[in-house]
Amino acid sequence: MRYDIGIRIKDLDKKLDIIAVERERFHFRPIIEGSKEVERQIATSAIDLTEVRGREKDKNSLVDLLLSQSSQQQVLPIISIVGMGGIGKTTLARLAFNDDKVNTHFDKKIWVCVSEPFDELKIAKAIIESLTSSPSQLVGLETVMQNISQQIEGKKFLLVLDDVWTENFEKWENLKRTLKCGSLESRILVTTRKESVANAIGTTNTILLGILPEEECWSLFCQLAFLGKPNEEFEEIGKKIIKKCKGLPLAVKALSSLLRFKREFEEWENVLESEIWELEEVEQEVFQPLLLSYYDLPPTLKKCFAYCVMFPKDYEIEKEQLIKLWMAQGYLKSKNSKKDMELVGEEYFKSLAMRSFFQDFEKREHEFDILSCKVHDIVHDFAQFLTQNECYTIEVGSREEIELESSYDKVRHSMIKIQGGASFPSSIYTRNTFLRSLVVDCNYGTDPKIVLSKLVDQFTCLRSLSLNKCSIEEVPVEIKKLIHLRYLDLSWNRNIKELPETLCGLYNLQTLDIIGCENIRKLPQGIGNLINLRHLLNRGTDSISYMPKSLERLTSLRTLEIFVISEGNYGSEECCVECLKNFKHLRKFGIKGLGNLRDVDEVKGIELNNKKNLRFSRVNFTGRMNDEQNQQLLDELQPHPNLETLALVNYSGKTIFPNWMMSLTKLRRLYLRDCVNCEHLPPLGKLSSLEILLITRMKSVKRVGNEFLGIEI
Numbered sequence: 001m002r003y004d005i006g007i008r009i010k011d012l013d014k015k016l017d018i019i020a021v022e023r024e025r026f027h028f029r030p031i032i033e034g035s036k037e038v039e040r041q042i043a044t045s046a047i048d049l050t051e052v053r054g055r056e057k058d059k060n061s062l063v064d065l066l067l068s069q070s071s072q073q074q075v076l077p078i079i080s081i082v083g084m085g086g087i088g089k090t091t092l093a094r095l096a097f098n099d100d101k102v103n104t105h106f107d108k109k110i111w112v113c114v115s116e117p118f119d120e121l122k123i124a125k126a127i128i129e130s131l132t133s134s135p136s137q138l139v140g141l142e143t144v145m146q147n148i149s150q151q152i153e154g155k156k157f158l159l160v161l162d163d164v165w166t167e168n169f170e171k172w173e174n175l176k177r178t179l180k181c182g183s184l185e186s187r188i189l190v191t192t193r194k195e196s197v198a199n200a201i202g203t204t205n206t207i208l209l210g211i212l213p214e215e216e217c218w219s220l221f222c223q224l225a226f227l228g229k230p231n232e233e234f235e236e237i238g239k240k241i242i243k244k245c246k247g248l249p250l251a252v253k254a255l256s257s258l259l260r261f262k263r264e265f266e267e268w269e270n271v272l273e274s275e276i277w278e279l280e281e282v283e284q285e286v287f288q289p290l291l292l293s294y295y296d297l298p299p300t301l302k303k304c305f306a307y308c309v310m311f312p313k314d315y316e317i318e319k320e321q322l323i324k325l326w327m328a329q330g331y332l333k334s335k336n337s338k339k340d341m342e343l344v345g346e347e348y349f350k351s352l353a354m355r356s357f358f359q360d361f362e363k364r365e366h367e368f369d370i371l372s373c374k375v376h377d378i379v380h381d382f383a384q385f386l387t388q389n390e391c392y393t394i395e396v397g398s399r400e401e402i403e404l405e406s407s408y409d410k411v412r413h414s415m416i417k418i419q420g421g422a423s424f425p426s427s428i429y430t431r432n433t434f435l436r437s438l439v440v441d442c443n444y445g446t447d448p449k450i451v452l453s454k455l456v457d458q459f460t461c462l463r464s465l466s467l468n469k470c471s472i473e474e475v476p477v478e479i480k481k482l483i484h485l486r487y488l489d490l491s492w493n494r495n496i497k498e499l500p501e502t503l504c505g506l507y508n509l510q511t512l513d514i515i516g517c518e519n520i521r522k523l524p525q526g527i528g529n530l531i532n533l534r535h536l537l538n539r540g541t542d543s544i545s546y547m548p549k550s551l552e553r554l555t556s557l558r559t560l561e562i563f564v565i566s567e568g569n570y571g572s573e574e575c576c577v578e579c580l581k582n583f584k585h586l587r588k589f590g591i592k593g594l595g596n597l598r599d600v601d602e603v604k605g606i607e608l609n610n611k612k613n614l615r616f617s618r619v620n621f622t623g624r625m626n627d628e629q630n631q632q633l634l635d636e637l638q639p640h641p642n643l644e645t646l647a648l649v650n651y652s653g654k655t656i657f658p659n660w661m662m663s664l665t666k667l668r669r670l671y672l673r674d675c676v677n678c679e680h681l682p683p684l685g686k687l688s689s690l691e692i693l694l695i696t697r698m699k700s701v702k703r704v705g706n707e708f709l710g711i712e713i
Contacts, residue, residue, distance in 0.1 A: 011410070018388075026291065052091060053223070053249075054216025058209065059095045065205050066096060066158065066187050067105055076179060080190045080198035083209035084356030084376065085290050086250030089191040092209060093160055096189070106186075108157040116296070118166035120174060124148060127159070145178045152182040164192045165296060167200045176202075193293050195354035211247025211376075218242050220249065224256035237268050244272075246377040251286050290382045293355055303331050304348050305357055308375055309383035310391040310413040310437060316362065316372040319349055321466075321489075324511045324535065325437065328464045328486035329413075340613075342534075342558060342587070366694050368668070396422040404431055413437035424448040428458075435459050439466040444492065447471040453478050460484075468492055468513075480505045491537070492516035504529040515561075516540040525573065528553035535559040539590070546570045552579035558587045558613075565593035565623070578605035588616040595623020595650075600632045608639040618647040618671075627652045627677055634658050647671035654700075657682040665689060672698060685709035 022028075065079050081089045096102060097111060110130040112123055124144040125136045131151040138144045159179065179188065192198060198206050212220070221242050226234075241259070245251035255271070262268060297305065304326050311317050323345030326332055332341040332348070349370075352358055358373040375383070384391075392411040394404075397419045404427050408414075413436060418424065424440070429451070438459060442448055450467065453476040459465075460481050466489035473495040480502040488506070490496060491513045497520060504526035512533060514520060521543045527533075528550025536554070538544070539561045546566035552575050554560075560583065566574060577597065583589075589611070597603060608614065617639055621630050631653035638660040639646065646667060648656065656678050669692040670684065679700045684690060685708065 052095065053220040054212045055088060055092050055095060058092055058207065059099070062092060062096045062189075062207060063099050063102060065207075066102055066189070069185060074184075075202075075204070076176070076182070076184065076186060076188060077204045078188045078190060078202055079205045079207065080192060080201070080203040081207045081209055082192055082195050082198055082356070084248075084359075084379065085193055085293050086248050086286060086378070087209050087211065087356070088249045089193075089209055090162055091249070092207075093162060093189055093191050097158070097160055102158065105156065106158045107155040108152060110157060110159045111162065112160065113162045114164045116165040116292075118164070118168070118171050120171060123161075123175065124178075141174070145174060148178050149181040152179070152186075154181075154183060155186075156183045157186045158189065159187070160189045160191075162191050164190050164197055164201070165194065167194070167196050169200050172201050193356055194296075195356075196351070212249050212252070214242065214247065217245055217247060217249070217252050220252050221256045224253060225259050227260075233265070234268060237265070237272060241268070241272050244377070248286070248376070248378045251378050254286050286378060287382050287385060290379065293357070294382075294386070297355070300331055300333075301348055301351060303329075305352055306383055306387045307331070307391065307413060307437075308357075309380060309387055310393065310415050310439065311375070312393040312395060312415065312417055313377050313380050314374060315417075316360075316374060317358075318372050319370050323349060324487055325439075325464050327510060329436065330463075340558065340585075340587075366669075366692055368691065393417065394425065395419070396425060403427065411435065415439040415441060417441045418446065418448045419443060421446065422448065424450045429454045430458070433458065434461050436461060437464040438462060439464070440468070440470055442469045442471075444469045452476055456481050463487065465489070472496060475500055475503065477502045479503050482506060484508060486510045486532075489513040490517060494518050496520055498522070499524050501526050507531060509533055511535040511537070513537040514541055519543055522546070523548050523551070525550060527551055530554065531556070533557060536561065538562050546573070547575040549573055549575050551575040552582070555582045556585060557583055558585055559589075560586060561588065561590050563589070563591045565591065565596045567593065567596050567623070576605075577602055581605055581607040581610070584611060585613055586611055587613050589614060590618035590620070590647075592620040593623050594619060594621045594633055595625040595630060595652075597623070597625070597633070600625075600629055600636065603633050603636045606637075608637055610640065612640050612642055614640055614643055616645040617643060618649065619651075620649040621651045622649075627654065631655070635660075639664065642666055645669040645671075647673065648675065649673045651675040652677050654679050655682075662686055668692065670694070672696070674698075676700060681708045683707055683710035685711065 062079070081092055083089050097109065108131060110127050112126045112130065114123060121141045121144065124141060125138065128136045128138070128144055128147050128151065131148070136144065138147060179186070190198065190201065190203070218239060221238060225238065241255060242252065245255060259268060259271060294302065294305070307326065307329065308317065323342060326345055326348065327341050332344045334341065334344045353361070353373065357375065357379060359376055360374040361370050362372045363369065364371050389407040389410050391413045392408060394414065394416045396416065404425070408431055412434065416424065416428070418440065440448070440450065448470055450470050450472065452472060456476060456478045461484055462482050463484050464487040465482065465485060466487070468489050469492045472490060472493040475490065475496060477500045479500060483506065485506050486508050488509060488511065492515065494517065496517050499520065501524045504524050507529065509530050510532055512530070512535070515537050518540060520541050523544060525548045527548055531553065533554050534556055535558060537559060541562065544564055545568070547564055549572060563580065565577060594603065608617065619637065621633065625633065630651055634651065634653060634656070635658045637658070641663050643664055644666055646664070646669070648671070654677055656672065656675060661682055664687060666689050667687055668689050670690060671694045673696045675698050677700055678698055681701060681704060684693060
């Protein structure tokens with residue numbers, strides 16, 4: 001232990017040395033008197049049009065917004081350009097600011113670089129100096145504001161506030177009140193990296209600025225690297241280098257500036273083969289604005305962002321999985337102890353998304369929640385630069401054994417992506433006993449030949465283990481050694497037939513994912529020992545015929561995807577439906593075999609109406625009960641009014657209109673599936689929040705009229 005601590009101290013000393021070097025490289029200065037101010041570039045309105053490519057459409061849209069008029073307009077319009085650092089927000093604002101039509105339209109034009117911290121007096125003085133074209137000698141904020149009012153009263157003005165960071169609404173109030181003295185045809189144009197800033201200041205129109213098309217990147221590169229003159233010798237390799245920029249104009253400019261004076265082909269090859277974050281010139285140009293965004297994050301969000309570098313570039317990161325992985329690492333502890341970690345994770349994800357750290361959001365069909373996202377390649381390089389060797393991705397694409405770098409022993413979070421017919425690298429079994437996260441990603445149908453017992457022996461410090469689609473056939477009893485494990489993903493391993501009872505000794509486990517493990521016949525009887533379990537993901541496990549008795553102890557569950565009511569009689573081994581009344585924290589809940597209840601009144605024991613946190617419920621009526629009993633079951637279910645998604649499956653009644661239906665004022669999604677005897681649809685038009693309605697195989701419905709819309713004639 002002493003030796004290990006000594007090694008860690010040496011590692012810490014090295015990290016401190018690196019921080020000291022970076023401090024000098026990026027010209028950071030000590031914080032004085034509590035100020036968070038860091039030296040930042042000050043942008044002006046001047047622009048060189050020869051260095052701008054591919055923003056004509058965005059410019060035209062922005063100019064149209066600046067010049068548009070509306071007779072209904074009651075407030076001063078605020079237009080916000082939002083995007084990641086280096087994407088070209090300031091450039092777009094400059095293009096519009098210097099447009100001929102804009103020059104003619106406005107009486108006064110003002111450009112102020114705001115940056116951080118948000119200093120009301122400094123901004124106000126900058127506005128007055130721009131209006132009067134002379135330095136301001138005024139001192140007090142009130143005096144300056146009055147002077148601004150006099151200068152703009154009744155006039156059409158365009159005020160550009162570049163690089164805004166503050167989300168504090170109160171800091172805007174004095175300025176907004178003063179600016180109301182101008183004409184309502186005036187405009188405020190804001191550039192910011194944070195969508196939350198745009199919301200805080202009362203934005204009326206938002207422009208989310210995307211990446212630059214590849215052909216425009218190439219045009220910009222040629223202008224800067226070749227001074228506008230084609231160079232056939234370097235064209236092919238130049239286009240390959242440009243692909244590394246992934247549409248980020250700042251990266252294109254940095255690389256083109258780097259290569260402008262390199263005339264040897266070998267020098268260009270070196271740049272092509274290097275990681276962007278290994279090129280010092282590019283690192284300073286591109287990463288400095290990203291560092292400003294990074295240092296604006298709270299400490300916990302910095303950890304969450306850095307963790308994402310474990311996933312390879314262009315990887316679709318599933319939002320729900322990411323939040324559970326963050327939770328397993330202890331990143332989601334809230335100051336408000338009553339707030340669920342999952343809700344904190346949602347807030348963190350949204351915060352990183354609004355700061356443009358995530359992009360390419362995907363949603364499932366018929367759903368409105370974000371399913372997955374990606375990290376821009378340059379942002380990924382930046383995160384890799386920050387974390388050095390803390391996170392590591394191994395991509396295996398052939399049957400040849402790979403050699404791991406010595407730095408892998410210091411890695412804490414690792415993803416192994418296995419493609420084709422490749423096998424799991426055997427060298428992993430003998431390396432890095434301090435690994436905390438291991439995610440193995442396989443193509444479905446491949447067998448990477450993972451020896452799970454060896455993994456368990458080696459990585460006893462793991463908090464997260466994901467073996468999705470890895471053709472695992474057996475979970476060894478040695479799984480009990482992973483005493484720190486909080487996240488276990490065994491999903492879509494269809495050959496697993498049972499989970500060992502020793503798994504129930506993993507008392508810290510928060511998430512157990514066995515989705516698609518269709519041959520698991522039963523859950524372990526000791527599952528109730530997993531007292532910290534919050535998510536039991538078990539859809540697609542149709543071979544499970546009942547729920548074990550000890551499940552009733554898992555009252556901390558937030559997700560119970562399928563609670564099975566058995567057809568047979570398992571006596572004291574089976575968990576009864578009445579125990580569900582104690583599951584008060586559920587947010588997502590499904591029940592299967594509701595028609596197998598012995599008596600209709602038993603459904604009251606579930607007490608769905610008392611589950612105020614429940615947002616998603618799926619009810620499958622399969623079972624012995626007849627049509628009339630099914631209808632009685634539906635009447636007795638009555639969920640809480642906070643429910644947002646309801647799915648009714650295999651319901652055999654003739655009508656679907658329980659007396660509680662219209663009380664679901666927050667219901668956004670309703671799925672009706674295989675309700676084959678139902679003859680009439682309820683008046684769903686009366687559900688004011690309903691956005692998505694999915695009806696499948698309701699073959700007895702012959703007519704849909706005004707009653708469906710809730711219209712009385």
